[in-house]
Amino acid sequence: MNYLFGAFGATYQKNGQCTFRTWAPERKSVKLKLLKDGRHFDMKRDEFGFWETAIDFAAPGDEYQFVLDDDKLLPDPASRCQKHGVHGPSVVTQQSFSWNDSRWKGIPLEEMVIYELHIGTFTKQGTFEGVVSKLDYLSELGINTIEIMPLAQFPGSRNWGYDGVFPFAVQHTYGGIEGLKQLVDAAHQRNIAVILDVVYNHQGPEGNYFEAFGPFFSDKYKTFWGKAINFDDAHCDAVRHFYLQNALQWLDEFHIDGLRLDAVHAIWDFSAQHFVQQLADTVKDLDHKLGCKKVLIAEFDLNNPRYIRPKTKGGLGLDGQWIDEFHHALHARLTGEMNGYYEDFGDTTHLTKSLRDSYVYTGEYSKHRKKYFGIPANDTSYGQFVVFSQNHDQIGNRLLGDRISKQVDFEKLKLAAATVLLSPHVPMLFMGEEYGEQNPFQYFISHTDKTLIENVRKGRREEFKYFGWTEEVPDPQAVETFEQCILSWDLQTQANRTLFSLYQYLINFRKIHPAMKSRERSDLMVHNLTEKDLIVFERYHDGHRILIVLNFSDRNMIHPLQLERQLKKIFDSASWSGSEQNPTIVNTNEPIAVKAWSAQVYER
Incomplete structure (x- = not known):
């Protein structure tokens, strides 16, 4: 990677100077507009299509936009703050923060006990500050790692985060840059690592201005969620650099301990060096530089250990991956559900195989896929595989967003906890499962484009037809859909307290x-x-x-x-x-x- 490309976005220096830089290789002119006085500043183009200008009187908090070919007035794709939402101007920020975690060295993946959470529904506050207020509770439970669903700025205030359109900007309604840094700092002081879910396979549909700037996307491939990111076509070097820089922002500036990479099977790249491998190399270099362990965890729908094998074995070098098949085998056996992809599971033998081999399908015929699927992962470690009885996808992509605590009795809940926490793999809990949370976790959005909202509603209806469900689909745009997903934090019942104590005991048992x-x-x-x-x-x-x-x-x-x-x-x-x-x-x-x-x- 040619690091001469430099930084994207607005970089504020301690001497008061601010450099603005964007990539628009096919534009004839790009100008900077400062909204505080309305002035425009010409930007100079380099040979790779990067436009830059530096001024002495821009300050943190100043709002700005880029003017493309004297026509389009747009926010910065690398904006670090969108306090007026995805369609508003970008905001100059500064990197300074008083950290208190100088002794923190991170946690290896194999030692993690992960707790996945969504900032907006974890507490009534729906903010980073709300999570900080629960860190002592998580520490008491035995959690040593929290995994946060995506934070990149998305439309409105209600979203899972996978519709983000400003990868560098921290969702403003959650507490912005300062709030996230305070959360990470507070977590480290309690010996809790922080993993962030990032999306490098597509960008969301509303507020996505990337194509106006340059060829960020490729027509060579398709993804389920939108246009594929351009990682191997013409001009891809700058695009790869954009996402590498994004990863380093979280891991270095924000002191994040690792990234969970969403759906890496949809990161299409036939370059000599796959982007995922380049990312792994870049993060390992940072790891050595900082002397602090950073981890990369993949989510992908392929039973192929190539992603987590080291480069010396022809792999891409990631630290680990989620294992949906472990969940499917456990869920199907506990609930008896056999619709959709659960048709490949249901026997206890499937769960036995996942406990032993991590993957369930390692070359066997998959009835659901209608083909032979997977290869063995015998040369890997159990410490490279994250397992769970619940996660945001497996709950939220159900018709009613109902948790397993609404589907099975108390004895089965205890068995599910024991199966995950006594397995040799890395365990992950989804927020609230440790006490049997009854509130659902449904899919929710707060778009402003009426056509897009209706398309999302229609898409949800079609998705549930695939699973054979015919009931009315909850409206993802409705405020009520979101509000009923906020955790109740009900630890008053004897059953809830008993379940919490069981999780607490098993987590401690696996540690000691x-x-x-x-x-x-x-x-x-x-x-x-x-x-x-x-x-x-x-x-x-x-x-x-x-x-x-x-x-x-x-x-x-x-x-x-x-x-x-x-x-x-x-x-x-x-x-x-x-x-x-x-x-x-x-x-x-x-x-x-x-x-x-x-x-x-x-x-x-």
């Missing part, structure tokens, strides 16, 4: 028990059983061993294990009442009795 620390595939053994709804596996590390038994049936079961010696039962979800249980001894001649829909842990 020696047998839970290994992420190597050689340190896990799954027992082959004739009883298909019973999953039994062992985890061991440095001479320590534990036996985990999961009963995914509606009847009590007996596991006739041939024991080498006595076992000590240290956890049983069926009898969990809110506090650590007294160990009980199981003799070698006694079968293990496991209640319906329950999990047990034994020490050897």
